[in-house]
Amino acid sequence: MSVIGSTTLVFSEEQAMILDVAREFCRDQSDITAVRAQLESPDGFDPGVWQQMVALGWAGIALPERVGGAGLGMAAVVPVLESMGRALLGGPLMSTALAGQLVLRAAGEEQDELLSAIAAGQPATIAWLDNHDWGSAGIQCELDANGVLQGRKQQVMDAAGAEWFLVVAQQAGEPVLAVLPASAVAADARRDCILIDQTRRAQTIDFTGIAVASTAVLKGPQVAAALRDVRLLGALLVAAESGGSAASCLDTTVDYLKTRKQFGKLIGSYQALKHPCVDILVAVDSTRSFVYHAASLLDDGPLSRDAEIGCRMAKAQATETLKYAGDRAIQFHGGMGFTYECDAQLYVRRAQWAQQQFGDAQHQRKQLAHLLLDA
Amino acid sequence: MNAVTDQQKQAFREEVSAWLRANKPADPGFLLPQSFMEVGSEQQLDFLREWQYKVWSAGYLGMAWPEAYGGRGMDPVFQAIADQEMRRQAVPICFNVIGLGWAGPLINDIGSEADKARYLKGILTGEDIWCQGFSEPDHGSDLGNAQTRAVRDGDDYVINGTKIWTTMGNFAKYMILLARTNPQAERKYDGLSFFLSPMDVPGIDARPIRKLTGEYGFTETFFTDARIPADCLMGQEGEGWKIAMKTLQYERGAEAGAAGGLAFVRIVIDDMIDQLRDVRRDDAPVLDDPVVRDQLVQLVMEEKAITLGDRRANIGALSNDYPFSLQLSNKLRFTENTRRMRQFAINLQGADGALYVGDEEARQGGFWQRAYLNSFSATIGGGTSQVQANIIAEHILGLPK
Numbered sequence: 001m002s003v004i005g006s007t008t009l010v011f012s013e014e015q016a017m018i019l020d021v022a023r024e025f026c027r028d029q030s031d032i033t034a035v036r037a038q039l040e041s042p043d044g045f046d047p048g049v050w051q052q053m054v055a056l057g058w059a060g061i062a063l064p065e066r067v068g069g070a071g072l073g074m075a076a077v078v079p080v081l082e083s084m085g086r087a088l089l090g091g092p093l094m095s096t097a098l099a100g101q102l103v104l105r106a107a108g109e110e111q112d113e114l115l116s117a118i119a120a121g122q123p124a125t126i127a128w129l130d131n132h133d134w135g136s137a138g139i140q141c142e143l144d145a146n147g148v149l150q151g152r153k154q155q156v157m158d159a160a161g162a163e164w165f166l167v168v169a170q171q172a173g174e175p176v177l178a179v180l181p182a183s184a185v186a187a188d189a190r191r192d193c194i195l196i197d198q199t200r201r202a203q204t205i206d207f208t209g210i211a212v213a214s215t216a217v218l219k220g221p222q223v224a225a226a227l228r229d230v231r232l233l234g235a236l237l238v239a240a241e242s243g244g245s246a247a248s249c250l251d252t253t254v255d256y257l258k259t260r261k262q263f264g265k266l267i268g269s270y271q272a273l274k275h276p277c278v279d280i281l282v283a284v285d286s287t288r289s290f291v292y293h294a295a296s297l298l299d300d301g302p303l304s305r306d307a308e309i310g311c312r313m314a315k316a317q318a319t320e321t322l323k324y325a326g327d328r329a330i331q332f333h334g335g336m337g338f339t340y341e342c343d344a345q346l347y348v349r350r351a352q353w354a355q356q357q358f359g360d361a362q363h364q365r366k367q368l369a370h371l372l373l374d375a
Numbered sequence: 376m377n378a379v380t381d382q383q384k385q386a387f388r389e390e391v392s393a394w395l396r397a398n399k400p401a402d403p404g405f406l407l408p409q410s411f412m413e414v415g416s417e418q419q420l421d422f423l424r425e426w427q428y429k430v431w432s433a434g435y436l437g438m439a440w441p442e443a444y445g446g447r448g449m450d451p452v453f454q455a456i457a458d459q460e461m462r463r464q465a466v467p468i469c470f471n472v473i474g475l476g477w478a479g480p481l482i483n484d485i486g487s488e489a490d491k492a493r494y495l496k497g498i499l500t501g502e503d504i505w506c507q508g509f510s511e512p513d514h515g516s517d518l519g520n521a522q523t524r525a526v527r528d529g530d531d532y533v534i535n536g537t538k539i540w541t542t543m544g545n546f547a548k549y550m551i552l553l554a555r556t557n558p559q560a561e562r563k564y565d566g567l568s569f570f571l572s573p574m575d576v577p578g579i580d581a582r583p584i585r586k587l588t589g590e591y592g593f594t595e596t597f598f599t600d601a602r603i604p605a606d607c608l609m610g611q612e613g614e615g616w617k618i619a620m621k622t623l624q625y626e627r628g629a630e631a632g633a634a635g636g637l638a639f640v641r642i643v644i645d646d647m648i649d650q651l652r653d654v655r656r657d658d659a660p661v662l663d664d665p666v667v668r669d670q671l672v673q674l675v676m677e678e679k680a681i682t683l684g685d686r687r688a689n690i691g692a693l694s695n696d697y698p699f700s701l702q703l704s705n706k707l708r709f710t711e712n713t714r715r716m717r718q719f720a721i722n723l724q725g726a727d728g729a730l731y732v733g734d735e736e737a738r739q740g741g742f743w744q745r746a747y748l749n750s751f752s753a754t755i756g757g758g759t760s761q762v763q764a765n766i767i768a769e770h771i772l773g774l775p776k
Contacts, residue, residue, distance in 0.1 A: 002645050004679050009686035016692040247696065254772050268774040271765065277772055278764040281697065282704055286676075289683035292693055313676055362669065369668035372675060373648070 003372050006306040009289065010296045018076055021056065022083035030089035032343060035199065038090055043161055044201040045091035051121070058093060060119025063100050064300075067115040074101065074233055075295040078240045082291065085244025088346055090199040092123035092158040094237050098230055099124035099166050104300070105226035106177055106218045114164065114179060124164035126230070127153035127205060134359040135366075139170040141207065143178055147214060149207040155193055159203035167207055168227065175227060177218040184210055197353035199346070229303045232311040235358040236294050239311075239318035242354045243287040246318070249325040249347035250280050253332050260334075267332075276328050283321035290314040309371055316364035319355040326351040379450050391457045394433055395464045400426060406740075408592070410639035411472035412542050412752045415583075415591035420546055423470040427501035430636060435461075436469060437499040437634040440483060445496030446634075454635040461637050469636025473542060474498035474505035477625045478551045478571070480632030481618070485610065490571065494549070499634060506547035506574070508538035508554075508596060509619060518553065518758075519564045519616060523598060525554035530605050532556075532570065534578070534598040540756060544581035544594030547574050553619050556612045567615030570607045577601065588732075588748045626757050642713070642746060644671075644678050647720045650739060654725055661723050674719060677712045681705070700771045707763040710753040717747035 029049045038044055053059070061076045063069025070076065077097050084093065100118045103111050118124050130140035130151065141151030149169060156165070165185060167178040185205060193202040254277060257268030267273055294310030297303075303311070326348030330337035337344045355361065403422055408414050414423065430436045431445070438454040440446025469475060479498045482490050497503030514520045523536025534554060541550070552570040560566030574581070578601030581594035610618055625632060648671065654661040661667055687693050688701040720743040721728045732741030754760045768774040 002643065003648060003675055004643070004645075004682065007679065007682045007686060009683055009690070011690045011693050019692060250772075254774065257774060266775045268768075269776060271761070274768040274774050275761070275764045277774065278704070278707075278767045281700060281767065281772060282708055285684055285687075285697070285701055285704065286680035288693065289680055289687045290676075292687065293683050313679065316672075317676060317680070365669050365672040366665070368672045368675075369665075372672065373662055373668060 005309055005372075006297065007293070008296045008306075009293045011292060012075075014072055015076060015079055015295075018061070018072075019079035019083065022080045023086070025052070025056070026083045026087035026089050030084075030087035032088075035088045035090075035346065039198040044158075044199065045089075045161075049089070050091050050093075050123075053091065053093060054121030059096055059121045059123075060100070062097055063104065063115055063119045066109075067112050068119040069100075069115075073300060074236070074298050077237065078291060078295040081237045081240040082244040082288075085241035086248045088199050088245065088248070088350070090201075092125070092161055094234075094241065095125040095157040095162070096123045097237065098234050099126050099164065101233055102126055102166055102177065102226055102230045103179075103218070105229055106220075106223045108222075111179070111218070117164070122163040123158060123161050124166065125156055125158050125162040127156045127159075127165050127167045127207065129154040129156075134356065135363045139168060139175055141167065141169040143169040143171040143176055143212060143217065145171075147212050147217070149178060149210045149212060151208060152204065152206045154204050155195075155202040156205050157200070157202050159190065159205060160192070160201055165205075167212075171217075171219065174219065175223045177223055178207075178210075178212040179216040179218065180207075180210065180212065195353060197350045199350065200353060225302055231358055232303055232308055233298075235315035235364065236291065236311040238354050238357045239287065239294075239314035240291045242318040242322040242351070243284065243291050243314075245347055245350055245354075246280070246287060246322040246325040247284050249322065249329050249344070250277065250284055252343055252347070253277065253280075253325070253329045256333055256336075273332055276332075280321070280325045280328060283317070283324060287314070287318045287321045290317050305371065309368060312364040312368050312371075315358065316361040316368070319351065320361045322347065322351040322354060379452050384452065384456060387453055388456050388460060391435055391460045392464070394435070395460055395466055398429060398433070399464060399466050407467055408470070409642070409746060409749065410752070411468055411470045412756070413590065413592045413749060414470055414543055414546070420470070420543075423467060424501045426467045427469045427471060427636065430461075430469060431499045431501070436475070436636050437479075437495075440479070440495060440499070440634055441491075444483075444491050445499045451631065458635050458637065462641055465640065466637070468639060469501075470543075471498060471501050471504055472636075472638045473507050473547075473551070474503065474549075475634040475636055476638060477507065477622050477633075478505045478549070479634050480625045481551070481609075481622050482571070483632060484621070485618070486571075489606075490609075494571065497548075503549060504543055504547045506541045506544045506550045506594075506596075507622075508541060508550045508552040508572070510538065510540045512537055512539045512595070518619060519567070521553050521555060521567060523552075523554045524558070525552075525556050525568060525570065527556070527605065528602075531602040532605055532607065534572070534601045534603060536598050538596040538598075539584075539593075541581060541594045541596045542592065544574070544596045545583055547581075550574055550596075551622065553615050556615075560613065564616035565613050567619070568612045569609045569615040569618040570603065571609055572603045572607050576603060586749075587751070588745055592752075623757065642717070644675055644716055647716060647743070650720070650743070651723050654723060654727075656723075656725060661725070667723060670719065674712070674716050677708070678716070681708050681712065684708070697771050700767065703771060704763070704767050706753075706757065707760050707767065710750070711760055714747070714750040714754050717743055717750050721747055 060069035062074045065071040163182050165180040189206045190203045260267050291314045294314045297307035297310050329344035336342045435457040437446040438449045439451040442448040525532045550572045552572040555566050556568040557566040578599045580597040583591045584593045684701045727738050730737035732745050
């Protein structure tokens with residue numbers, strides 16, 4: 001078998017419709033003024049916009065119809081995140097979609113009430129990171145024998161507005177998930193993170209001492225598999241979003257190169273600036289191909305080997321692309337690029353955030369090497 | 376044309392696959408070219424000509440071309456299947472690529488009935504070898520500046536000038552020729568005309584060029600008062616640039632119409648990984664080296680992205696942000712990936728990487744060394760990667776000239 005593996009790439013009519021709607025929505029609701037208005041706001045997003053996204057059905061787009069979702073699977077979330085990335089639109093969609101997948105995959109039908117709440121637009125998030133190592137296989141946070149959590153979680157995405165937390169913990173060495181309502185997490189246990197990407201929000205949370213009812217603990221062998229799969233789905237959603245951001249970053253740079261004159265010439269005519277823009281375009285194109293390839297391989301069951309390869313390649317390609325696009329955007333804007341006012345900084349800051357999430361490119365490639373070369 | 380059913384496709388795939396298995400030629404005992412740009416000897420030429428004729432006779436070349444001109448008038452999907460099977464079974468190339476891939480589709484698209492009747496069948500059978508006279512010694516990538524002159528004189532044009540990098544120029548019967556008919560034209564492009572020129576008239580001298588590998592495959596082609604019939608002109612005088620650009624679209628894969636067949640033996644990354652299984656670095660398998668592994672994955676991703684890009688280019692809703700960017704960048708991405716991969720393959724051979732074709736201990740007879748050196752023909756020919764980047768920047772991103 002070739003190391004190139006699956007080259008499936010399909011795009012359904014539903015996905016195409018979602019992409020159209022999402023593009024238009026994000027363009028209308030999130031022009032650059034609206035993005036900048038949220039940079040220093042407490043929530044980081046406009047609740048009115050989130051309510052409209054819920055009304056469009058996006059909170060439950062991947063969840064089954066029995067809980068009020070659209071039953072379209074994660075492949076339908078990809079075009080939405082990509083469109084949000086293009087418009088730098090923030091909000092809890094990514095964290096909520098991933099939390100929904102984790103519950104769905106770890107609990108089956110036992111948590112349909114929670115899934116219904118998520119599909120209805122109650123934001124949820126996964127408290128995942130014990131430390132800075134996204135590649136760690138171990139879990140430090142513990143659910144002790146008395147059902148009390150012991151441990152602290154870093155950078156819990158969209159935590160301030162989340163109504164539900166899924167805390168990744170271990171009990172006697174086995175992974176478990178503790179489901180907590182927001183009210184269980186006191187204000188003094190939360191610390192707002194200052195993130196390099198100002199379009200996002202996260203908190204570091206000390207869950208120590210919080211008692212979890214046994215009915216709110218998801219356990220069993222499917223929990224480990226669900227964690228593994230949702231980590232890959234997270235990588236894919238970050239990739240989709242980063243791909244969208246990289247494309248609009250490129251557009252921003254190109255627009256500037258078409259209007260800025262130096263030495264009597266439009267600077268876009270210089271090959272030293274032109275050719276890197278082509279490199280970025282090629283990388284943006286590759287990103288998009290990987291992202292929709294990976295989305296083509298998803299279903300509600302456990303992720304296949306091909307799907308894992310697809311998600312990892314998408315992530316490895318996308319965040320390197322956004323880093324490069326953002327980095328060159330600043331440089332090519334010259335002195336203007338060094339200012340806060342220039343939009344280039346928004347992209348480069350997002351790139352630095354995105355590269356870490358669910359494992360950076362080197363991590364993904366390390367895993368890919370194992371999958372591709374050691375078989 | 377009725378839609379081809381999956382069943383018909385599958386049946387055809389089995390048919391062509393069986394034919395190829397039965398007819399794949401045995402190893403001739405001499406080094407075969409990996410691409411049509413590497414045909415350096417009569418021995419290689421005779422072998423490849425015989426093979427192309429055999430493929431055409433069996434009905435697997437020019438399948439979508441009109442029956443009246445040697446084709447079979449079938450849906451192009453059948454040719455695509457035949458090409459896939461040829462690639463899969465790694466049969467030799469169909470060497471007459473300038474004819475099959477560029478001149479032929481052009482004649483099919485805009486040629487006169489007389490042109491079609493005269494040229495197309497010979498392209499398919501391999502009897503009439505075609506070459507291309509675009510590049511000039513002083514104007515490699517700047518085609519619009521071509522200076523070879525064509526002067527109308529009665530029923531002839533008189534050609535003077537020099538073309539370079541003429542693939543198979545010493546074997547060819549015809550050339551697609553770009554020459555200047557009007558040096559006074561206001562725009563340099565408007566002074567150019569396009570000819571389907573014979574190569575066997577007095578005054579044309581095709582001298583083989585020795586490549587960086589030490590082998591042959593191209594000529595420098597000198598025209599000294601060479602007279603060609605006036606009806607060799609394609610289109611009108613002054614339309615040469617437009618027609619040449621159309622030809623390059625076939626060459627760059629941005630426009631369909633090629634007759635099919637393999638233009639080159641595709642060397643994939645699996646071939647490279649396989650040759651490295653027994654190579655050691657620092658007393659351990661080279662494939663266990665973390666740096667090597669990281670670089671290999673990046674090369675795999677580059678190659679996979681090209682294939683996925685071809686798929687995505689066929690999905691309108693996913694390829695309309697930068698229309699035609701995938702098609703237009705295909706040559707750049709593919710040739711640069713090929714070059715990097717082959718260079719890396721030598722890099723990983725340890726001390727063996729210093730050996731070359733002819734050394735009995737060279738890995739695979741120096742296959743990778745030779746393939747790497749030859750890979751520059753693709754990153755330079757048909758417009759260098761740097762010119763490709765300019766074209767993409769200007770046409771896709773709209774950046775100023």
